[in-house]
Amino acid sequence: MSNPLNLSAPAGEPSMDYSREFDFPVSDVFRAHTDPELFARWIGPQDLTTRIDVFEPRTGGAYRFVQCRGEDEYAFRGAFHALRQDDFVLQTFEFEGYPDVVTLEYSTFTELPGGRTLLTGRSLYPSVESRDEFLGNGMEEGMSSGYNQLDDLLASLPTEAPEGRE
Amino acid sequence: MSNPLNLSAPAGEPSMDYSREFDFPVSDVFRAHTDPELFARWIGPQDLTTRIDVFEPRTGGAYRFVQCRGEDEYAFRGAFHALRQDDFVLQTFEFEGYPDVVTLEYSTFTELPGGRTLLTGRSLYPSVESRDEFLGNGMEEGMSSGYNQLDDLLASLPTEAPEGRE
Numbered sequence: 001m002s003n004p005l006n007l008s009a010p011a012g013e014p015s016m017d018y019s020r021e022f023d024f025p026v027s028d029v030f031r032a033h034t035d036p037e038l039f040a041r042w043i044g045p046q047d048l049t050t051r052i053d054v055f056e057p058r059t060g061g062a063y064r065f066v067q068c069r070g071e072d073e074y075a076f077r078g079a080f081h082a083l084r085q086d087d088f089v090l091q092t093f094e095f096e097g098y099p100d101v102v103t104l105e106y107s108t109f110t111e112l113p114g115g116r117t118l119l120t121g122r123s124l125y126p127s128v129e130s131r132d133e134f135l136g137n138g139m140e141e142g143m144s145s146g147y148n149q150l151d152d153l154l155a156s157l158p159t160e161a162p163e164g165r166e
Numbered sequence: 167m168s169n170p171l172n173l174s175a176p177a178g179e180p181s182m183d184y185s186r187e188f189d190f191p192v193s194d195v196f197r198a199h200t201d202p203e204l205f206a207r208w209i210g211p212q213d214l215t216t217r218i219d220v221f222e223p224r225t226g227g228a229y230r231f232v233q234c235r236g237e238d239e240y241a242f243r244g245a246f247h248a249l250r251q252d253d254f255v256l257q258t259f260e261f262e263g264y265p266d267v268v269t270l271e272y273s274t275f276t277e278l279p280g281g282r283t284l285l286t287g288r289s290l291y292p293s294v295e296s297r298d299e300f301l302g303n304g305m306e307e308g309m310s311s312g313y314n315q316l317d318d319l320l321a322s323l324p325t326e327a328p329e330g331r332e
Contacts, residue, residue: 014180014290054226060245062226079226079245081258081268090268092247092258102247102256104270104290124180124270124292 002151005144009135014125016135020147022117024154026109029117030086032150032157033107040065042150045142048074059083063091078102093123101130168317171310175301180291182301186313188283190320192275195283196252198316198323199273206231208316211308214240225249229257244268259289267296 007018022029032038036055043050044067053064057080064077078092086109093103106122125131173184188195198204202221209216210233219230223246230243244258252275259269272288291297 060220060228062245079228079247079258081245081260082266088266090258090266092245092256092270094247100248100254100256100272102270104258104268104292106266124290126270126290 002148005140005147007140007143009131012128014128014131016123016125016131018121018143020119021112022119022151022154024117024151025115026086026111026117028154028157029119029150030109032153033089034083038153042153043067043146045138045145046149056080057083098130098133101126168314171306171313173306173309175297178294180294180297182289182291182297184287184309186285187278188285188317188320190283191281192252192277192283194320194323195285195316196275198319199255200249204319208319209233209312211304211311212315222246223249264296264299267292
């Protein structure tokens with residue numbers, strides 16, 4: 001059974017906050033966000049496949065990935081402003097179909113008791129309108145579906161089972 | 167005589183907008199923003215000297231520079247999310263003394279008649295409080311002083327004099 005995605009988008013502020021727990025240790029959850037092969041296996045809605053073009057998971061690195069459904073392609077790109085192992089990622093994020101509308105994405109990885117993880121995210125948009133447009137285009141459903149796929153991926157990783165996890 | 171810096175920081179919104187005209191062509195103004203040797207000669211208040219640590223002026227590149235006054239050092243770093251020659255730069259910006267408080271900085275370079283340039287900037291802060299703290303710590307004066315130094319630098323560059331410029 002999956003943990004819920006908790007997402008809030010305060011009225012009148014160009015931001016979005018979310019949190020999601022995982023029944024897996026921080027090191028695994030962080031790795032799935034920063035290892036391009038793992039990342040491509042869970043990010044986004046289930047009916048899209050992801051191709052990684054560039055992925056330099058380090059402070060000052062860049063990334064670009066393309067999601068495909070049949071002949072449709074959706075490309076996303078940005079820079080890693082900061083990356084601290086098992087702790088924190090701050091990146092820019094742009095959907096190339098919506099050029100120069102760039103989001104700043106803060107992700108914090110916190111260890112919970114029992115080998116579990118809390119992921120906390122904060123996204124800052126250039127305007128309330130652009131945030132609402134992303135939300136209106138299925139972003140929450142896409143994130144939720146992606147995190148459920150991430151659960152499945154994490155369950156399949158060959159890792160030591162921490163306490164409190166089946 | 168220098169052109170004024172026009173800066174506005176709307177109440178309750180975590181942003182800042184500014185514009186500044188230059189009596190020099192776009193190619194020169196853009197070059198002074200993206201050539202590390204030139205950039206170090208004008209950025210920031212007059213009583214600071216600037217050392218460039220990293221400067222990769224391209225989409226996906228990183229930068230870091232350190233400003234010194236006596237033994238005091240102030241370091242700034244970020245990533246170039248997008249850079250289009252003579253047109254547009256979008257970069258992240260962090261003062262290392264205020265860690266993880268990261269600004270998104272949009273800069274647009276527009277050609278004006280007579281070989282002149284309009285620089286338009288928009289900075290997005292993580293909060294109104296952080297923006298106001300930067301403003302309260304002399305940011306506007308530092309920018310204004312830097313642009314006056316940029317005028318002097320541009321006047322000294324060996325370039326073809328465009329129409330309408332002495």
